[in-house]
Amino acid sequence: MSIIASTALLGGIGAVGSVVLFLVAKKFHVDEDSRVALIEEELPGANCGGCGCKGCRDFAECCVKAGSLSGLYCPVGGEQVMAKIAGILGVDSSAATAKVATVKCAGTPETKTPGGAVYQGPSVCSIKAMQAGDYECQDACLGCGDCVRVCQFSAIAISDETALPVVDLSRCAGCGQCVVACPRHIIEVIPAGVRYTVACSNCMKGAVARKQCSVACIACGKCVKACPCGAIQIVDNHAYIDQSKCEACGKCIDLCPTHAIRRQC
Amino acid sequence: MLTMMKKLTFKIGGIHPPQSKETPAGVIIRPELPREVTILLKQHAGAEAVPVVAKGDHVVRGQKIAEASGFISAPVHASISGTVKSVGPALTLEGRYAQAVVISASDDDYVADMKAIDAEEIRNTDNISPEDIIGQIANCGVVGLGGATFPAAVKLSSAGDKAKLLVIDGCECEPRLTCDDAVMRMHADEIVGGIKLMLKALRINRAVIGIEDNKPHAIKALSEACASEPGIEVVALKAKYPQGGEKMLVYAVTGREIPSGCLPISVGCVVNNVGTARAVYRAVALGEPLIERVVTIEGLGNFLLPIGISVGEVIKAYDKDGRYDFDAIDGEIDLINGGPMMGRSISNIYGPLTKGVSGIISVRHVHANVEPCIRCGSCQQACPMGLQPFLLESYGRHGLIAEAKQAGALDCIECGSCSYSCPSARPILDYIRLCKFKIRAK
Structure with a gap:
């Protein structure tokens, strides 16, 4: 008798519970795009953050939400994976391009004018940036390697010769961690491939900038006039190339009197 | 009686660094007035003063050259008579550019200033409100x-x-x-x-x-x-x-x-x-604006200097023993604006004197090896604000700004007692400053 009673009780609880669960599941049902799961399956699953998203699933959601692949790129999977994702979404895969970081400073110890004092604090850019630093230029690379420490792909290293960060283009994922870490805001993420950049961020007027560093952009405007696509502007007393407009013709590079424009390939 | 009593002091923390107060305090030297001064427009906490003179204007000693702007601000005055040479950016002692008024004096201006200094007149202040x-x-x-x-x-x-x-x-x-x-x-x-x-x-x-x-x-x-x-x-x-x-x-x-x-x-x-x-x-x-202050130049003496004078020129004129060898700055000697505990490195010794400079000292480079924190608590015992500097340092190093604020980073008075007392020679104060900087930047 007691066996029947307990079986009935447990069965009853189970039946009530299943009804509640069924109703709750109906009520709070989330409609998920089935493509997210499909894309996630294609992704490498490294959750490295190299794309700039929080992980592979977040990236898949971003792809589905955005509808096109412009600005989205999985550095680990490369073009093969991007082509597959494009197939799933039914969009053009040519919009998905690799991105890399570029350092907008070319001042070496030889070209920069020393400031007079030698910084003695900890070798950390963010702390050094609170003081004037070793050189007169207040927009130059500090050379303590905050960008190196945040890079998860070992794609950036401080050169012994120039004391500047050098980006290993084959490793750089364009994730933008270094852009956030740099206290002087001299790192920018640009599309990979043949590109032209102004390797200077000095905000002082031409004459002062020239005194501070021999390879500084002096905002003469020659490149602005020469650019056929109108991609170059003078911002904060230095030239800036808008990579979305630039067609990489290279007409600006030879005109630059201080050789501040550099070619990346 | 005074010596019998228990001397007063503050309660928590504190350190006893070597005093080394060797610069004679019994005399204040008044050097010759400079022929050119560079007066920064921001020499105070708060908003930068707005210049009220233009290039080419003639100003007299004590004349207001920039007006206070905002509630927390202060005006600045000409420390010598002369002609305004320029109004624009000038290199400060710290090696940054800041807005400044440059005044250049002729021989007549110099003579007039010397007369004015001799003819000081004390006003009656008994009935002032x-x-x-x-x-x-x-x-x-x-x-x-x-x-x-x-x-x-x-x-x-x-x-x-x-x-x-x-x-x-x-x-x-x-x-x-x-x-x-x-x-x-x-x-x-x-x-x-x-x-x-x-x-x-x-x-x-x-x-x-x-x-x-x-x-x-x-x-x-x-x-x-x-x-x-x-x-x-x-x-x-x-x-x-x-x-x-x-x-x-x-x-x-x-x-x-x-x-x-x-x-x-x-x-x-x-x-x-x-x-x-x-x-x-x-x-x-006396009706005299703040255009002069006493500055210790370590080893050379205490000087009554007009605001805006080039510090390097004063040192050059009085440094007979070659204590301040400017060429050696890159190597062995570093110059500090302020004292050894709280001062800041000087980047440009020819920069102008401001109202906040209390001393110029020279220190030898110390290449200390930074060792790991051993949680000895020396910094905590030294901290006069009762903070836990080792914790704040580690928050600063890992960018945990919210935690640093919670732990009282903004209460830090940046006295440097923690860094001074650290047996591992860790740059504790630098990281706390970083925390404060980031909290305020938010």
């Missing part, structure tokens, strides 16, 4: 000369009726500097005059001058100067760094603790430096 005192202090651009350069008039006027006690800081706890000592010894009367004016402005009648016991001459000079003033008392304090911090000083002389994030006025105190007291006297009684 508190409002007029504060107005004159504001008009003369007087700022706190202890280092923070907070406009003195704002401090006095915002005290309202909450002030009960005026605390005058004559501690000069920073090693090597002797400029406050020199001012106390040489100009005790002017300091007491300034205190009386500030008491009048605050409508109170009690002031305490706190002086560390390693300055017996200063204690004697000020005790004599205020012997006939019943409301003003000189208190000898047990020497301990950082006693000159306003929170420490208020505790030492009154036993009251200032709550976290509050100013001394929350416990009824107004704290001012001795140099500020003297500047107040000169502003009100």
Whole structure:
């Protein structure tokens, strides 16, 4: 008798519970795009953050939400994976391009004018940036390697010769961690491939900038006039190339009197 | 009697760095007036002053050249007569560019200035009203000369009726500097005059001058100067760094603790430096704006320098032994603006003097090996604010800004006791400064 009673009780609880669960599941049902799961399956699953998203699933959601692949790129999977994702979404895969970081400073110890004092604090850019630093230029690379420490792909290293960060283009994922870490805001993420950049961020007027560093952009405007696509502007007393407009013709590079424009390939 | 009593000091933390106060404080040297000065427009805490002169204008010594802008701000004045050469960016001592007015003097201007200095005239200040005192202090651009350069008039006027006690800081706890000592010894009367004016402005009648016991001459000079003033008392304090911090000083002389994030006025105190007291006297009684201050140049002496003078030129003129070899700056010697504990590296020694510079010292490079933190707690014992510096350092290193704020990073007074006491030579203060910088930037 007691066996029947307990079986009935447990069965009853189970039946009530299943009804509640069924109703709750109906009520709070989330409609998920089935493509997210499909894309996630294609992704490498490294959750490295190299794309700039929080992980592979977040990236898949971003792809589905955005509808096109412009600005989205999985550095680990490369073009093969991007082509597959494009197939799933039914969009053009040519919009998905690799991105890399570029350092907008070319001042070496030889070209920069020393400031007079030698910084003695900890070798950390963010702390050094609170003081004037070793050189007169207040927009130059500090050379303590905050960008190196945040890079998860070992794609950036401080050169012994120039004391500047050098980006290993084959490793750089364009994730933008270094852009956030740099206290002087001299790192920018640009599309990979043949590109032209102004390797200077000095905000002082031409004459002062020239005194501070021999390879500084002096905002003469020659490149602005020469650019056929109108991609170059003078911002904060230095030239800036808008990579979305630039067609990489290279007409600006030879005109630059201080050789501040550099070619990346 | 004084020596029998237990000397007052603050309660938690504190350190005893070597004093090395070797620069003679018994004499203040007045060098020849410079022919050119570069006067920065922001020499105080708060908003930058707005220039009221243009290139080519002729100005006389003491004339206002830039007007205060905003509630917390102070005007700046010409420290020599001459012609305005330019209004624009100039390189500061720290090696940054800042807006400045450059004044260049001719021979006639120089002679006129020398005459004006000789013909000082003391005004009668017996019947002056508190409002007029504060107005004159504001008009003369007087700022706190202890280092923070907070406009003195704002401090006095915002005290309202909450002030009960005026605390005058004559501690000069920073090693090597002797400029406050020199001012106390040489100009005790002017300091007491300034205190009386500030008491009048605050409508109170009690002031305490706190002086560390390693300055017996200063204690004697000020005790004599205020012997006939019943409301003003000189208190000898047990020497301990950082006693000159306003929170420490208020505790030492009154036993009251200032709550976290509050100013001394929350416990009824107004704290001012001795140099500020003297500047107040000169502003009100002589009508002289803050255009000169006493600066310790370590090893060379204490100098009364006009604001805007090139510090490097003064050193060049007086440095006979080659103590300050500017060519060796890159190698062995580093020059510091301020004292060894809280000072900042000088990047451009020919930069102009500002109201906040109390001393120029030279230190030898120390290449210490940074070792891991062993959680010994030395920094915690040294911290006069009762913080846990090792924790703040680690938050700063890992970018945990919210946690740092929670742990009281903003209460840090940046005295450097933690870095000084660390046996692993860790740059604790640098990381705490980074935390504070990031919290404020948010």
